[in-house]
Structure formats: structure tokens, C-alpha cells
Amino acid sequence: LWTGRPLTACQSQSLLTFHCDGRQREKMPPEEEEEEEEEAGAHRQETYNMSRLRSSSLEIKEKGTEFLREQLDAAQKELKLRDEECVRLSHVRNQLEQELEELTASLFEEAHKMVREANVKQAAAEKQLKEAQGKIDVLQAEVSALKTLVLTSTPSSPNRQLHPQLLSPGPSRASSRLRGHTRNKSASGALQLPAEPTPTDVATNREDKELDSVLFAEFLSWKETPSLDRSLALISRVYREDIGPCLSFTCSELSQSVQCAVENNSLTIEPVAMSSLHTVKAIQCGGPNKCALSGMSRPCRHRIKLGDKENYYYVSPSSRARITAVCNFFTYIRYIQQGLVRQDVQQMFWEVMRLRREMSVAKLGYFPTEES
Secondary structure: OOOOOOOOHHHHHHHHHHHHHOOOOOOOOHHHHHHHHHHHHHHHHHHHHHHHHHHHHHHHHHHHHHHHHHHHHHHHHHHHHHHHHHHHHHHHHHHHHHHHHHHHHHHHHHHHHHHHHHHHHHHHHHHHHHHHHHHHHHHHHHHHHHHHHHHOOOOOOOOOOOOHHHOOOOHHHHHOOOOOOOOOOOOOOOOOOOOOOOHHHHHHHHOOOOOOHHHHHHHHHHHHOOOOOOOOHHHHHHHHHHHHHHOOOOOHHHHHHHHHHHHOOOEEEEEHHHHHHOOOOOEEEOEOOEOOOOOOOOOOOEEEEEOOOOEEEEEOHHHHHHHHHHHHHHHHHHHHHOOOOOOOHHHHHHHHHHHHHHHHHHHOOOOOOOOO
């Protein structure tokens, strides 16, 4: 029955069931209707809740899927960035390893180069040390000999070799005279003073000597500032009158080289027998039977070497005597320059004149004979 109020869903369903069955249902009591309505409301609420739950589940599922998809995309992007960073770091590492290898190789090469240079410098220093020690030994020997010959002459104890007039003449002294320039290369030459006076020296000592005023004045002028400058009157005269003629040989080019070596104190004269003692092979110019300076066939018992050159030249006794006379003059002049000669001016002058006479005599072909 319809009372004018809107029908509930349960009432509508009951009315529909009543008309369809064709039976008129009896009016139910109010308590049962309320219970039935409550059950229907509960059923509807449960159905509504279930539908909402299904809708919420679908919505949650869709949102979760979308969220996971976003998370996956973000993770893939991050992985891609990490891969690119790994590739870049790998390239940097390879480049650093290559640079490190190149730097290591360069350092090893530089170290080997420094070691080689150090070894070369050490060998050169050792060689120079040996040469210096050899020169020191030679200089010490020369200084000792010079002190014995020059510095030991005093009025109370005169050196008889520097004062021939104190020696008694005798035939044995003439036979014992051995002159010559048998020096090897050294920083300074060796002054070859006569070991014993010859009869000629004794005869000369007996003769009166008179100073030439021009020569003595030139010597005094030179003695104030001793040097080997050719502009000085004394040195110019000696070169013109003694040294030039004495060192003038047939082979003019070699003669000029010999003169330069004598002036530079770099000439070496040695017996031919010493050639076997040299460990360094030198070029032999000429032969033992032909003089390289005069070009004449003579037995050559000595050979000369000019400076640091590797050539050896055989010289005859006459050529060797002429070179030795010039070397003795230069040696004595250098000793005066160095202040090693303790004599008065006249004694030094007469010694210079004696050395000049030796050069003149050697130029004329007179030279002492000696046992080889």
C-alpha cells in the first residue's frame, strides 16, 4: 500500500514481488519491517562498500603501476648516466696510464743519459788526474834538480857545475861530457846544464871576457820585465841571430812547426828505443834512417812529437842537437821569468851568452857524440 511517502528500496522490491506473484501479501508487523529494512540497508551498505573497495583497489593498482613505471624510468636514466660516467672515467684512466708509461720511459732514458754523462766525465777526470800527477812528478823532479844546480851555489859552498873555473882540467872530464835535450813533455822544460866542463870550456874560462855594452844594455832592459815578446830588443836579436838560423831546416813547414812547439814548450824528444813503451800507436813519419827535418839519410836515434799531435818525426843527431840548444835557451829564460835563478845580473848575462853560443855552434854542425 502506498501512503504518499516515497518507497524505500526494500518496499519497492516487496511491491514488485507482490505484483509478480499475483498474490497479495499480508501486512507485516512494524518490528519485522524494521528488521527487514535494517537487513536490506546492511546488505546495500555491504554491497556499496564492496563496490567502493573494488574501485579503490583498481585505482590503487593503476596508481601503483604508474608510480613503479616512473621509478623504473628514473632508475634507467640514472643507470644510463652512470654508464656514461663509467665510460668517461675509463677513458681518463687509460689516458693517465699512457701518460704515466711515457713519463716513466722518459725518466729512465734521462737517468741512463745522466749515468752515461757521469761515467764519461769521471773517465775524463781520472785521465786528467793521472796526467796532472805525472806532470807534478816531473815538475818536482825538475825543481829538485834546479835547486841542486842553481840554488845551492853560495860563497861558502859554491856549485862547481855553475863555476867551471873551480874545476881542475883533465882528460877524463872531457870524455864524460854528455850534452843534449832528452826531455819528455812537461809543463816546463828541463834546463840541461853541462855535467862536466870540456877542454873548450876550460880554455874559454882561461880567456878574458869582456862585456859588450850594447848586448848588456839590452839584457838589463829585458831583465826589468822579462818575457818572450819579440818586440823586446834582446829577444828580437836572439830570434834573428840565433833561433831563426838554428831552426832553419830544409823542410821549412816542419821547421816552423818545431819552432812553434819549442816556444809553446810542447815539444817532446825521446829515444827511438822508447817507442815500444808507448801504448798509444802514433803515426811514424819518415824512417829511422832519414831525418825528417834535413831530409838527409842519417841514422836517427831520436824522434820528436809536436804538442798533442799523433805524428812522430825521426831526427838525426845534428838536428836534435840544434833543437836541444834552442830548448835549453828557452828553459833558462823561463826560469829567469819565474824567479828561480838566484844569480847576479852578470852571471845570468854570461849564461845567456853561453846558451847563444851553443845555438851558433849547433847551427855550424858541431854537436857532441854520445852513446845511444
